[in-house]
Amino acid sequence: MNETGCCGPTPAVDAKAREDRAPAMSSAPGRPADLELISLTGGDFFMGSDAGEGEPADGEGPARPVWLSPFRIARTAVTNRQFADFVEDTGYVTYAEEVGSSFVFAGLLPDDFPPTRGLLDAPWWRETPGACWRRPEGTGSDWRRRGDHPVVHVSWRDALAFCRWADLRLPTEAQWEYAARGGLEGRRYPWGDDLTPGGEHLCNVWQGRFPAHNDCADGYAGTAPADAYPPNGFGLHNACGNVWEWCADRFSVTHPSGPLRDPAGPAVGERRVIRGGSYLCHESYCFRFRVAARSANLPDATAGHMGFRCAAEALQDSPARDPSRKDTP
Template identity: 35%
Template sequence: MKNKIYRIFTILILAAISVAYSFTQFTTPKEKLTAMDCTEAANTTAVSEFEPTIINKNSAPSQTPKGMVWIPGGEFSMGSNVEDESLCSIKGVTKDASPVHRVYVDGYFMDETEVTNEEYAKFVNATGYVTVAEQKPTQEEFPGVPAENLIAGSAVFSPTTAAVNLNDFIQWWSYVGGTDWKHPLGPESSIKGKEKYPVVQITYEDAAAYAKWAGKRLPTEAEWEFAARGGKTGNLYSWGNTLKPDGKFQANIYQGHFPVKDGDAGEDGFKGIAPTGQFKPNAFGLYDMAGNVWEWVNDWYSPSYYTELSKGGKIARNPQGPDAYDVPNDPEKKRVHRGGSFLCTDQYCTRYMVGTRGKGEIRSAANHLGFRCVKSL
């Protein structure tokens, strides 16, 4: 009975996490699809939906904070015109990233890389902060679950032994007690020697707490995408329109059979998470704006927000996202994730494409989820 209750608790935790994958529940066809069945590039509609990016002409400030770069801001076309992403061309998967619409953002500074274990450790050592994953869940959060089964921990990617139906992400995620930012893969794991890797197992409030301590903030979704596009217009990726220019990967993503054990071929040079800054920066000097780890942004998630912004054809100026999370039949409050991760693959989740979106419950974390910060003038 105890094991059954713990299993129910685990499923509740994983269901809340979303880990940027829950959209597939409603889009995967009835037939069973595995990663081995589906390997194809996304189709796109006309590039003409994207109007030219207009970069502000204001000069960069004389002093740039250490580890940050100046993003001048300006006007650009935000969103994605991708009609499908992997899963054998299932239409509508990326519909929450459309329509493409015009946005203006003011200039700001942005972290060159995702926040690292080393940087997060400085914050924790200075403040004594305890992350959500280190806190024991309460019965208020999970009524009916016995106290002995409420164990501090978080979600860890757990590869399957064989190809599986891709419409149920819980098959390759496990809730592991004792998992947190210092032990990202479970209680026996460590970040020793991984000081330059992005910190993971971070919830929204953990990221926001660090940003406040550092005198920064989390980016808006519009700021994140403007920066990721690097001043370019309508590109599919943060580096261009070709996944592998000159035959070389430009980001740490998944190649091989997902989510099978040892399925990641590591053709990009990495199997699993990588240290920050291992690939060329984009045109603004930012590293890892695609792949490696998903990044929290400040906006509440809404699948219809872009539709609201595009009404009337006006330019949205410094949009901050919806006022609150309000998605029918979904009580788990979610904010937006951006950029994709080392688990994103052309077989399942190609959301390393620059205009696409993810989402996550605000008090949930995983070993492919981190963040970076911005700073206003």
Template identity: 40%
Template sequence: MKLFRLIAFLTLGFILTQCKQDKKASVEEITTKETASLPQEKPKDIKTPKGMIWVPGGNFTQGARNGDDKALSHERPAHPVHIDGFFMDETEVTNDEYAKFVEETGYVTVAERPVDWEELKKQVPPGTPKPHDSLLQPGSLVFKKTKTSVPNLYDFSQWWEWKIGANWRHPKGPGSTIEGKGDYPVVHIAYEDALAYCKWAGKRLPTEAEWEFAANGGLKNTLYSWGNDTEKLTVEANTWNGEFPTENTEEDGYENKAPVKSFPANSYGLYEMSGNVWEWTQDWYNVDYYKQLLDQGVVNNPYGAKSPYNPNNPLVEEKVIKGGSFLCSASYCSSYRISARMATATDSGQEHLGFRTVATPDMLKN
């Protein structure tokens, strides 16, 4: 996470304002026919890696479900996709798992590194004045509840705070700790931090299409990883209960992050594919990409756009994140839906952003 998040929250804006835009837009009536496809069996000569689940692959419709009145424009148009089978972590990568990686490699995350102003100023509008050296310190964004109701949910600076010293070891900033929270998802992880872990583990990040297919759990065109019943939200996912961002009733048992496996797995055996923390994918965020895919018919194993494109955030290269987090509520974001997606700068690490990994059979044969 570079310090330009602090400078008037210039580049974080699109990440969070997307949660509210286009709420009144009508849902496109797009129908994509799912062709018959038998699930792919796990290769008999490949042993399932510890902590991973075989996702059998097949055809599905990626993007906004018909009738989803919370779908945003960048979830459309829905388009047909084929995915080959792959292995996926059954949970988000935990603090203990990331700590083992850091211990063995000595890796230092983006949020822990000194801030380079010469690099930073390339990513903010020309003429942006250099902040005082006291502000040019490593840190990350931390959530803070507001004391009163917030009438303007576009002004995300009301509940995000730049905290010097916040990182994966100190998720709330100096004085906070992950002691006793080894089974919680690791957060404040920038894209390159996730890639470094993947390289060490011999795995990779999922594509957006793989992630969404896995979240479906073999169900057809459902809104959530458990089906279509919104009433099950508090028992199926860690999200925001109550008035956002001032009061969380903790009806689901948690105000902030939850340990992995705190909520039921989907039918593939994957935990917390809805809520808890956002998860990185390897796809570039490009507002034109879904339309390009629809024009191609059924696409096999799409790997995302060739380059990023976001007219709302043109100075920053962004990747797609999926799954929503403990901050998502019906009134703000509702990104615990399977088709929900957000754009995040590759150097962003936040209190509600983590990742999980995947591996394909060919990777495990090497």
């Protein structure tokens, strides 16, 4: 593994070496019965932000007009139970299982965990033998104790394999942000600008002083159930915090001049976009759990805070949510 910043370790292997790796597939597409897609009308919205709250290298701005065709997106991130259905049907082996380890936040490991390699710039990430979607914290942990939590330790390619099995796809970055905003524009979070309006916690992020002490005031030290906390205006749960979510797009910090219609990101580039932040985000260190915030990683990167959400094309004559927007950027 290479050393990297706060949003997760990156693999040292050449990503292109695995580009043609295809999962074993059953004869027909499968899909967990509880994977619910929400139909959205699309239309115009302002993507990104001019607020200057993010890192310049993340390329959040400028706020730019985007027009989207109707599409569907999952109500929640893919859960452990749903991913288990996929593996049982196909025999798929994830990248973390293939290499025999992944990275886990040190605060989730037992006190007697043997010393292993951490990251130079982020020592709270510990390489953990056996860590994968089945065993989120390595030996002794089990996904079955958190079947309704988002699956983690999945690479972009693993997420893509699940989507192909389910006859779905990953959302574009523009679709992800439009859906995450829930009909509000120019707001920091899916519900407004205050992190805890009226003292209520509406997402799973770090409270306290990162990385030494987490107050867990939101109720969780690690992942929360995929449908924890109230949904946004479009019915999506946990668009901020909990786990990073892979998008289809390659990453770039420059954006074409608008207005843009159904943008799908640049045609070249190694890294893929991740959105939404995770349970490790804190305003003092990684303020990337805002709806405009973004980051990226290589397609084979895995860690204990990286998952995904599925999307699909609109159904013909499907009713879709079309709330009126009350806010402007």
